Amino acid sequence: MRVAVFSTKPYDSRFLTAANAGAGHELVFLExxxxxxxxxxxxxxxxxxxFVNDDLGVAVLEALADTGVRLVALRSAGFxxxxxxxxxxxxxxxxxxxxYSPYAVAEHCAGLILxxxxxxxxxxxxxxxxxxxxxxxxxxxxxxxxxxxxxxxxIGVRFARIMAGFGCRVLAADPYPTDDAVAAGASYVPLxxxxxxxxxxxxxxxxxxxxxxxxxxxxxxxxxxxxxLVNTSRGALVDTTAVINGLKSGKIGHLGLDVYxxxxxxxxxxxxxxxxxxxxxxxxxxxxxxxxxxxxAFFTEEALHNIAATTxxxxxxYGREGxxxxxxxxxxxx
Numbered sequence: 001m002r003v004a005v006f007s008t009k010p011y012d013s014r015f016l017t018a019a020n021a022g023a024g025h026e027l028v029f030l031e032x033x034x035x036x037x038x039x040x041x042x043x044x045x046x047x048x049x050x051f052v053n054d055d056l057g058v059a060v061l062e063a064l065a066d067t068g069v070r071l072v073a074l075r076s077a078g079f080x081x082x083x084x085x086x087x088x089x090x091x092x093x094x095x096x097x098x099x100y101s102p103y104a105v106a107e108h109c110a111g112l113i114l115x116x117x118x119x120x121x122x123x124x125x126x127x128x129x130x131x132x133x134x135x136x137x138x139x140x141x142x143x144x145x146x147x148x149x150x151x152x153x154x155i156g157v158r159f160a161r162i163m164a165g166f167g168c169r170v171l172a173a174d175p176y177p178t179d180d181a182v183a184a185g186a187s188y189v190p191l192x193x194x195x196x197x198x199x200x201x202x203x204x205x206x207x208x209x210x211x212x213x214x215x216x217x218x219x220x221x222x223x224x225x226x227x228x229l230v231n232t233s234r235g236a237l238v239d240t241t242a243v244i245n246g247l248k249s250g251k252i253g254h255l256g257l258d259v260y261x262x263x264x265x266x267x268x269x270x271x272x273x274x275x276x277x278x279x280x281x282x283x284x285x286x287x288x289x290x291x292x293x294x295x296x297a298f299f300t301e302e303a304l305h306n307i308a309a310t311t312x313x314x315x316x317x318y319g320r321e322g323x324x325x326x327x328x329x330x331x332x333x334x
């Protein structure tokens with residue numbers, strides 16, 4: 001099967017090529033992001049392989065269908081960037097990677113918390129300038145603190161277990177409670193209770209119409225003064241303007257982000273020689289109590305291996321049976 005792989009980075013081609021060694025698909029690696037302008041590059045391909053910031057709206061899907069594409073294989077768990085109703089109408093099968101390494105994202109979230117709390121990023125820069133003063137680097141013990149976990153899927157459960165290991169009190173909020181989260185040490189409470197009682201609030205839920213701007217001005221107002229907020233899920237879970245206001249007022253004492261709601265034109269690219277036109281993002285990085293990584297949480301050897309293996313398996317399954325093995329039927333309820 002000929003597959004057009006969009007948004008290709010060197011690590012994508014490395015892991016996909018290795019996973020494809022015994023499958024025999026023709027992988028055409030393309031650096032550009034998938035958009036209406038680049039969709040014709042998929043001409044002659046049965047499938048496209050897309051990443052989180054590729055455009056899979058109705059216009060792009062129609063263009064892909066016109067070129068003969070029948071399968072969209074996502075190299076991600078999230079599918080909020082796909083117009084599923086349009087895909088169904090056009091007869092396009094959509095596959096995703098429902099689980100690749102929940103440990104990777106959970107551990108990165110814990111890393112952001114530790115770095116923010118103990119000001120490790122600021123201390124690193126100080127020491128490089130031979131400044132060994134400790135003023136401004138005061139942190140707090142995680143032991144005994146309350147951590148609120150919003151979303152208790154595989155990642156949320158593993159993160160809850162990590163925080164329980166630090167001796168934290170772990171609260172959880174999710175419309176679908178699981179025994180796994182309770183076994184990991186979490187106690188389910190309403191979201192309002194979680195926000196009011198947590199010293200640290202972390203987000204581990206998918207982006208849906210119901211969760212868009214889940215953290216807005218009202219919910220920030222329900223949080224403890226000086227709260228630490230960490231988002232490693234999807235950028236639009238957070239109203240960035242409201243968060244900036246929370247930082248300015250001191251309501252938010254620490255902010256850790258691995259995602260950003262307008263990240264599509266920023267993340268995964270080297271823009272070090274350019275002036276950023278995004279004034280909101282530029283404002284965020286001026287705060288000394290903000291730590292941002294560029295959608296890096298998933299980026300481990302194990303995760304990339306699993307993403308590639310699942311993607312190739314989906315392609316092979318579609319080639320043999322006309323359907324992708326790793327599609328989530330719930331994702332197609334439009």
